[in-house]
Amino acid sequence: MPGPKPDEPGEQELLPGLVRAEVRPTRTVKSASESVAEVDPVARVLVDVPLAHLDRTFDYAVPASMGVDARPGVRVKVRFAGRDVDGFVLERSSATDHDGALTPLRRLVSPEPVLLPQIAALAAELAARYAGTRSDVLRLAVPGRHAATEKKDSVASAPAPPYDVAAAAAVWAGHGPAAAFLGHLADGGSPRAVWSAAPGTEWPLLIAHAVAATLDGGRGALVVVPDGKDVARVDAALSVVLGSDQHVVLTADAGPARRYRDFLAVARGRRRVVVGTRAAAFAPVAGLGLVVIWDDGDDLHAEPRAPYPHARETLLLRAEREGAAALVGGFAMSVEAGQLVRSGWAHLLAASRAELRSRVTVSVTGAGEHALARDPLARAARVPTEAHHAIRDALASGPVLVSTPRSGYAAALACERCRTPARCRVCTGPLALGSAAAPPACRWCGTTHEGWACPECGHRGLRAPVVGESRTAEELGRAFPGTLVRTSGGDRVLAEVDAEPAIVVATPGAEPVATGGYAAVVLLDTWLALGVAHLRVEEEALRRWANAVGLVRPGGRAVVVGDPAHPAVQALVRWDPAGFADREATQRREAHLPPASRLATITGEPGAVDDALTLLVAPAGHEVLGPVPFGDGESRVVVRVPRNRGPALSAALLEVQRVRSARKLDAVRIQVDPPTL
DNA sequence: TTAACTGGAAAA
DNA sequence: TTTCCAGTTAAC
Numbered sequence: 001m002p003g004p005k006p007d008e009p010g011e012q013e014l015l016p017g018l019v020r021a022e023v024r025p026t027r028t029v030k031s032a033s034e035s036v037a038e039v040d041p042v043a044r045v046l047v048d049v050p051l052a053h054l055d056r057t058f059d060y061a062v063p064a065s066m067g068v069d070a071r072p073g074v075r076v077k078v079r080f081a082g083r084d085v086d087g088f089v090l091e092r093s094s095a096t097d098h099d100g101a102l103t104p105l106r107r108l109v110s111p112e113p114v115l116l117p118q119i120a121a122l123a124a125e126l127a128a129r130y131a132g133t134r135s136d137v138l139r140l141a142v143p144g145r146h147a148a149t150e151k152k153d154s155v156a157s158a159p160a161p162p163y164d165v166a167a168a169a170a171v172w173a174g175h176g177p178a179a180a181f182l183g184h185l186a187d188g189g190s191p192r193a194v195w196s197a198a199p200g201t202e203w204p205l206l207i208a209h210a211v212a213a214t215l216d217g218g219r220g221a222l223v224v225v226p227d228g229k230d231v232a233r234v235d236a237a238l239s240v241v242l243g244s245d246q247h248v249v250l251t252a253d254a255g256p257a258r259r260y261r262d263f264l265a266v267a268r269g270r271r272r273v274v275v276g277t278r279a280a281a282f283a284p285v286a287g288l289g290l291v292v293i294w295d296d297g298d299d300l301h302a303e304p305r306a307p308y309p310h311a312r313e314t315l316l317l318r319a320e321r322e323g324a325a326a327l328v329g330g331f332a333m334s335v336e337a338g339q340l341v342r343s344g345w346a347h348l349l350a351a352s353r354a355e356l357r358s359r360v361t362v363s364v365t366g367a368g369e370h371a372l373a374r375d376p377l378a379r380a381a382r383v384p385t386e387a388h389h390a391i392r393d394a395l396a397s398g399p400v401l402v403s404t405p406r407s408g409y410a411a412a413l414a415c416e417r418c419r420t421p422a423r424c425r426v427c428t429g430p431l432a433l434g435s436a437a438a439p440p441a442c443r444w445c446g447t448t449h450e451g452w453a454c455p456e457c458g459h460r461g462l463r464a465p466v467v468g469e470s471r472t473a474e475e476l477g478r479a480f481p482g483t484l485v486r487t488s489g490g491d492r493v494l495a496e497v498d499a500e501p502a503i504v505v506a507t508p509g510a511e512p513v514a515t516g517g518y519a520a521v522v523l524l525d526t527w528l529a530l531g532v533a534h535l536r537v538e539e540e541a542l543r544r545w546a547n548a549v550g551l552v553r554p555g556g557r558a559v560v561v562g563d564p565a566h567p568a569v570q571a572l573v574r575w576d577p578a579g580f581a582d583r584e585a586t587q588r589r590e591a592h593l594p595p596a597s598r599l600a601t602i603t604g605e606p607g608a609v610d611d612a613l614t615l616l617v618a619p620a621g622h623e624v625l626g627p628v629p630f631g632d633g634e635s636r637v638v639v640r641v642p643r644n645r646g647p648a649l650s651a652a653l654l655e656v657q658r659v660r661s662a663r664k665l666d667a668v669r670i671q672v673d674p675p676t677l
Numbered sequence: 678t679t680a681a682c683t684g685g686a687a688a689a
Numbered sequence: 690t691t692t693c694c695a696g697t698t699a700a701c
Contacts, residue, residue, distance in 0.1 A: 045701085058701045081700035082678030098701050664698090683697075689690085 030576040031675035036104070037067030043105055045078055046120075048086040048135045052657035054510035055133040057090055061102040069103060073113030073120070075145060077106045088115045088138065094325040114142050114149055114267055116284040118322055122609030125317055130672045131600070132654035140303060141282035141490065146260035154261065157270040158245040167241075168209035174198060174355040175206075181349060185210060185290060185325055188217040191347065192319065192338045195329035196577050198351035200517050201555040203274075203329065204230075204237035207292055210327060211273055219248050219289025219324070220272030224281050224311045225336020226298035228253065229495055232511065234275045234294075240457065245665035250276030252284055280304055281314040292327040293317040297334035297543045298509075298538075302675040310675065331550035331577070332543035334596050335536075335588060338581025348578060360549060361557045362392075362573045364564040383472075383561070387522050388479065389557045394520030395483060395501045401518045402505045403548040404472045405528040415454035416461030422452060426625075431462075445625035445638070471506040472524065488512050508544035517553025526569060535593065535677045539584055546577060592623075594673055595627065598646030599638060600653055600676070606635040608660075612668045613637060615656045619648035646672075 031203045042238040044057035060078055062070050070076065070089055077084050084106060115138065123137040163186060172178035175195065184191040197203050211221040223234055231251055238247045248271045265271040269286040276283070278301050281291075293301065293312050294308050301311040305528050312328065319326040326346065328337045340346040351359070365386035383391075394400045401652060414422055422431040424442035431440040431449060439450045440462060453460050480503060488494035489507035497504055499515045506512065508529075529541035549558045549572065571580035590595035602612050618624075622641045628638035640647045653670050660668065 042701095047700090049700090051700095054700075060701060078701085079678090082680075082697095084678095096701075100701070102701055206693095679696095679698105679700095682696085683695100686697085688692075 004089065004252060025150075035064045037064050037070075039067065039092050042093040042096045042102065043070055043076070043089045044091040045076060045087040046090050046095060046107070046138075047080050047135060048080065048139070049080070050090075050133065050136065051661040052133055053659075055127065055135065055658075056198040057070055058087075058104055059093075059096040059098045061104040062092070063104050063234075066105055066550055067306040069108055069111035071111075071113050072117065073115040075109035075114065077109055079103050080104050081121070088120070088142075090115075103243070107382040109282075110145055110147070110150060112145075112264070112267075113511070113639050114145070114263075116267060118288075118318075119282060119284050122282070122314070122318060122321060124287075125321070126309050126314060127307060128225045128647075128654070129317075129650055130307035130309055131650045131657060131670050133657075136306045137309065140279055140305065140309070143259045143263050143286075144256055146257050149261045150264065151259050152261075154265045154268055155245075155270050158243075160215040160246060161243055163212050164209075168213055171202070171206050172210055174351050174470070175201075176349050176351065178349050181327075182210060182213045186216045188219065188289070189323040190289070190319070190323055191351045192326040192345060193328070194333065194341050194346045195327055196348065196350040197329055197331050197550065197574065198356055199331065199550050199552050199558075201550065201558065203235075203550075204233040205241070205292065207234060207294070207329070208237040208241040210290065210292065211238065211247075214290040214325070215242070215272065216248065217289055220285040221274070221290040221292065222280065222283055222285050222288060222315070222318075223273075223275040223292040223294070224273070224278060224301070224315060225294045226300040227277060228511075229493070230294060231275055231277060232495070238273065238275060246273060247273035247275060249603040250274055250280040252277060252279055262402050278311040281311045281318070284434065288318065288322045288324045288327045290327065291319050292329065295330040295332070295543070295547065296328055296337055297330065297332055297539060299675050306669070308671050308674070310673070315338075330541075330543075330546075332546040333577035333581040334543075335539060335581050336466055338578060338585055339595055341578070341581065342585065350578065354591050356575050357569075358554050360575070362549065362560060362575065363557070364560045364562060364569055364573055366561040366563070372428060383475065383479065383524065384520075387524075387559045387561055390479065390520050390557060391476075391503065391522060394518075394557070395503070396481070396519075396546055397501070398437050398516070398519035398553065399502045399504055399514045399520045400496055401511055401514070401548060401551060402472060402476065402503060402524060403511060403521065403545070404505060405526075414462070415457060415459050417454065417457055417459040420454055420456040422449075422454070422462055425449065426631060442628075443481070452516055473503075475507065476503050477540070486512075508548065510549055513551060516534075517556060518551050519553060519556050520615045521552045521558040523560045524561055525559070527566075530566065530568065532602065537674075538568045539581075542571055542580055545572050549575075575615045592640060596643060597640050598643055598649055598673065599640050599677075600670060600672045601636055601638050602651060602656075602670050602672050603630060603636040603652075603669050604635055605633070605666050608666035608668050610633045611665070612660065614658050615659055617655070618652050619645040621645060622649065 041062050043060045043062045045055055046058050072089055074089050076087050078087050123134045126137050127134045167178050168182050180194050181191050214221045235249050248265050267284045274280055274283040293315050296312040303309050304615055341348045363385045391400050426445055426447045439448045441448045473485050473487045484502040487505045489510040494511045494512040495509045523545050602609055619641055624639055626637040628633040
């Protein structure tokens, strides 16, 4: 029978302290009579329960055995209303406000302080903003514990490599006052910028250099991008600029062990640069000096779990709270980003007209919408002559990207003749048909519109835009025999293609990056993206087109098949994302839509939504739209207030949640600033 | 999950 | 009035 390994007892004798430290946290308090800690015997604990009225700290006695390790930020188990729940110690204190005996902490889950003070404060601010609870936010912010990973020693911190000012200036050349922005970063300052990237920009590299400048100023950086494909690109760029020992990658699909390992490397201050998807916005970077969000208009940045925070809001709040610089970049510009510039909160970093002209030539082809309506056959020519020629010419020197709309758009109604989206006269919501016989009704406020007439052209007919099945790849294969045609979209997404001539057909968001950029980019059927039932139809359409055109090589060309009169198409041709964001902002203001107004939805059982509305003491000047039936048997209302009443609306909604959870009423889902309606 | 509380009914 | 029990509530 084999005895114990020979070196085991020896190790215990050599490192008694280490072994004890690992055993201690798992000890459970057996009796309530165990003596309490001498210093600060009270722990303020935030319990992990989803009830709004319990979103406050509860005081527990700290047993003497946990006196040292039960520091702020550690996970604990506590007895709460008869059962063991998880919680975080937020504070230690010498006294309590609670009259009555304090229950002792039941167990120290781990002595690792995983909830850093700045993140606890951020969670409170986000919970208030989004009418949710801190524990909901913390569930998004702090990854689950992985004990085995915790015991392993994390990576050692490495000194930052020297900052190459000249290289940074070179890659950022052409983007307006970027040199000043970088200089300010390197000096430890906190400049804030909205960055309108010129087509053909290798943006991950530019971000990596901004991060390098921040590190040079002695601070850390946090980069949030929409998806794993973009994470990989930024990861590669950071490795090129900083080496591989400065940053970590935080993504949801990394698995619990790796995720916790990389999170710990950040929480322990061993790594000061983070790149990841939306949850990475909560990474506890030590001495945060810069937050970066790329393509903030992408709906992947909106968290789908309560309280539905948006990565842009999270990062901008952090920039203010932690005194960090902010960089909001993209080929397109969201209305919110435009507001940051307009309000003076951020500067604009953009290429000059001359620089843009040297980057790409965008042309529009295809008959206008009115001509198409007169001659439906014109639509059959999905690839008009000019686009065909552009593809042929570009194939001589490199790959060509052909972007085609995804099928399966939710159809909203539009004017049959001019295709202006049909909107509600009362609240400007989208119109939809409940049944073929009924008149169209507003999806937001439920108003029916008998005898609708188009405000643009006076036509009385409505149509649901039909999405044709995409056989683009086959069509192009026949049109260009002998040319390699590749596709990317749906669940078969190509990350990149090489510089060899090929036609790459992709749906929006699935466009592969081409080595050196595409010789040409062709956008087909752009009118389809404009008929969607969506609060941000035009903004979203332009964002997708700009992202496709952004992949062009410097000096390349782009061809847009669509209506040259459409404002979004014009903004693309002129490459004027800032102007378009401004125009959208004006329209939203006139229509009382976000971000000019603050808007919240309440969704749930019709009865529950009704009495949530009764409980709501909304600020002066609020409007209630609906309720309207929503999804399977549920109903939804939209509450709208002027922008400056936003905090009051959030507070009122939070009070509704507190009262409802305290009275054990059916839960309703409250979403502040939903990205879509 | 459970101790503490509530209110109603039975016992005195 | 007291006691007992079932159901409800708060939660350290």
